[in-house]
Amino acid sequence: VSGGGEEAFVAWLRKATGRKSLVGDDTATLPPPRRGHRYVVTVDQQIEGTHFLSGLDPETLGRRLLRVNLSDLAASGATPRYAFLVLGLPEDVDPKSIVKGVLRDAKRYGVILAGGDVAHTDDFSSSLSLIGEKRAADAPLTRDRARPGHAIWLGGTVGESALGCELLLRAAADALERDADPGDAEPERPAAPERAVPAAAGPARAARRAVMRNLLPTPQLELGRWLAGLGRSAGACIDLSDGLGKDLARVTTASGVGAEIDLRRVRRATAPGFERLAEALELDPIAVALAGGEDYVLLFTLPPGIAPPARFRARCIGTVTRDRALILLDRA
Amino acid sequence: VSGGGEEAFVAWLRKATGRKSLVGDDTATLPPPRRGHRYVVTVDQQIEGTHFLSGLDPETLGRRLLRVNLSDLAASGATPRYAFLVLGLPEDVDPKSIVKGVLRDAKRYGVILAGGDVAHTDDFSSSLSLIGEKRAADAPLTRDRARPGHAIWLGGTVGESALGCELLLRAAADALERDADPGDAEPERPAAPERAVPAAAGPARAARRAVMRNLLPTPQLELGRWLAGLGRSAGACIDLSDGLGKDLARVTTASGVGAEIDLRRVRRATAPGFERLAEALELDPIAVALAGGEDYVLLFTLPPGIAPPARFRARCIGTVTRDRALILLDRA
Numbered sequence: 001v002s003g004g005g006e007e008a009f010v011a012w013l014r015k016a017t018g019r020k021s022l023v024g025d026d027t028a029t030l031p032p033p034r035r036g037h038r039y040v041v042t043v044d045q046q047i048e049g050t051h052f053l054s055g056l057d058p059e060t061l062g063r064r065l066l067r068v069n070l071s072d073l074a075a076s077g078a079t080p081r082y083a084f085l086v087l088g089l090p091e092d093v094d095p096k097s098i099v100k101g102v103l104r105d106a107k108r109y110g111v112i113l114a115g116g117d118v119a120h121t122d123d124f125s126s127s128l129s130l131i132g133e134k135r136a137a138d139a140p141l142t143r144d145r146a147r148p149g150h151a152i153w154l155g156g157t158v159g160e161s162a163l164g165c166e167l168l169l170r171a172a173a174d175a176l177e178r179d180a181d182p183g184d185a186e187p188e189r190p191a192a193p194e195r196a197v198p199a200a201a202g203p204a205r206a207a208r209r210a211v212m213r214n215l216l217p218t219p220q221l222e223l224g225r226w227l228a229g230l231g232r233s234a235g236a237c238i239d240l241s242d243g244l245g246k247d248l249a250r251v252t253t254a255s256g257v258g259a260e261i262d263l264r265r266v267r268r269a270t271a272p273g274f275e276r277l278a279e280a281l282e283l284d285p286i287a288v289a290l291a292g293g294e295d296y297v298l299l300f301t302l303p304p305g306i307a308p309p310a311r312f313r314a315r316c317i318g319t320v321t322r323d324r325a326l327i328l329l330d331r332a
Numbered sequence: 333v334s335g336g337g338e339e340a341f342v343a344w345l346r347k348a349t350g351r352k353s354l355v356g357d358d359t360a361t362l363p364p365p366r367r368g369h370r371y372v373v374t375v376d377q378q379i380e381g382t383h384f385l386s387g388l389d390p391e392t393l394g395r396r397l398l399r400v401n402l403s404d405l406a407a408s409g410a411t412p413r414y415a416f417l418v419l420g421l422p423e424d425v426d427p428k429s430i431v432k433g434v435l436r437d438a439k440r441y442g443v444i445l446a447g448g449d450v451a452h453t454d455d456f457s458s459s460l461s462l463i464g465e466k467r468a469a470d471a472p473l474t475r476d477r478a479r480p481g482h483a484i485w486l487g488g489t490v491g492e493s494a495l496g497c498e499l500l501l502r503a504a505a506d507a508l509e510r511d512a513d514p515g516d517a518e519p520e521r522p523a524a525p526e527r528a529v530p531a532a533a534g535p536a537r538a539a540r541r542a543v544m545r546n547l548l549p550t551p552q553l554e555l556g557r558w559l560a561g562l563g564r565s566a567g568a569c570i571d572l573s574d575g576l577g578k579d580l581a582r583v584t585t586a587s588g589v590g591a592e593i594d595l596r597r598v599r600r601a602t603a604p605g606f607e608r609l610a611e612a613l614e615l616d617p618i619a620v621a622l623a624g625g626e627d628y629v630l631l632f633t634l635p636p637g638i639a640p641p642a643r644f645r646a647r648c649i650g651t652v653t654r655d656r657a658l659i660l661l662d663r664a
Contacts, residue, residue, distance in 0.1 A: 030373060086418075115374070117376050
């Protein structure tokens, strides 16, 4: 429907994806879902400054956009199938690098980029629609399925992404300071994730990992599918975007329950070197673990007696309670 | 996946649409397509200043966003089913008025608003993903199906929307001029389409119609379905967003053909009072009819001997030629 920008972009996309039949003129036709399956849809947007830091290299941006959105499908237990990309870009930004990033990780996660739209805007904005597939018999994995007595599980470590974000912010502040030096050349934008890590960031390995974790989160698709496969036994599920505290509160509020969280267990559900890195940045490790966002691991509840297979390295951090309160236990 | 904005918005949406089961936490599950049908998907964005005039009232904006996107489905011959709305809004804009507009016309066109995302941005941006349904046996209605000898048809009148846009621009310029008067209060933004029409706009009725046509285009869904139902006999189809000249060139280029257009017939394919209104605005009627965009009528080709039923009021304006040129015939 839009102007020449979309046309050239779709023509390029058709070439880049090699999917003439699916990337249509203005619409894409989906094959029917597999027997006994349903399509599920999620849409999400990423806005510069709000959802990611300015100056992120376009390919990483594309990869991140896809991964964050895939995390929504992971939390619903669906298998990703098709993606549709909408970009609003300032004149000087080339959409192709972003699309290359999307295509790179689309291949990794088995997603077909099936269409899109691009237009020129003052500020950068992007949105992605994802269509996945799920068995009709699978559990819905909604937030309102936590029941008193359920165990509360984390699909991975928490707080690491927030430390990575903090490192990137400090690196950006340093660059701006250097730029204030008169006569200096314009500071190079961080071209690739690895280069964005400040050299003197304390435990260097943990710092690099934290930055990568923030830039390229890993959607827990396999874990989501395992949870959905539990059918009636499955509990609630959410992907951690806004931090353990906030996202747990979403689950307990939706389910009309409370939670008792063991802080020792939360401490154990952090990445190697997390505590030392937080302290090097003069941050309280447990506060970061509870409040830091964008880890994109699954938080889920399960009836007692059901535990995820060891390969998922999931960790139990507490119990769902009938009393509608969030209790943090800090036994020494 | 996003912050509290989305959550509150989805909660409100769930209430407004009454569709608890479909508007999920972060994903919506679609029922399987009807027997023998396929889902088709289209995504599109609308950006303030690029795709519509600043100051448009939010409800009209929502209605327009949906209608423009529905036109893409019309051109593919699909029946609309589900919509997903993504909004990027400045802090002072309430998403609910926009959604009310979307919901109002969603009801009219049988579309379910099944999910969405909202975030705060500096500039207004919006995108809509639409999922429609189409019989597997239906014609694809792509742009590359025009064949030499096909008749070229218009599903409605052309140029009227461009005149409406011109009227709105002049009304805005007048308002700004009045605003330059020192000590004056801020001019009221046009609150509803009707109020945006300048009183002294020559043939008043044609002017009102033109403005409404620009603000609220009518997607030709029924005509698209009829064309798709022709199966192997169907030709090419496109919805006119960028003007007859540009969009016809898209069809001929994609099909590797040319076209001979009869300008007398194009003149007849304009709205009542179109010529007088164009002249009152000191514009060349035929130039506006050929170059003016956003009419959102279907431009399609059909083999000789097949004509759309009279109820569609479609008009034949020329013939597809083997020679790859666009010839405009102006026989007196």
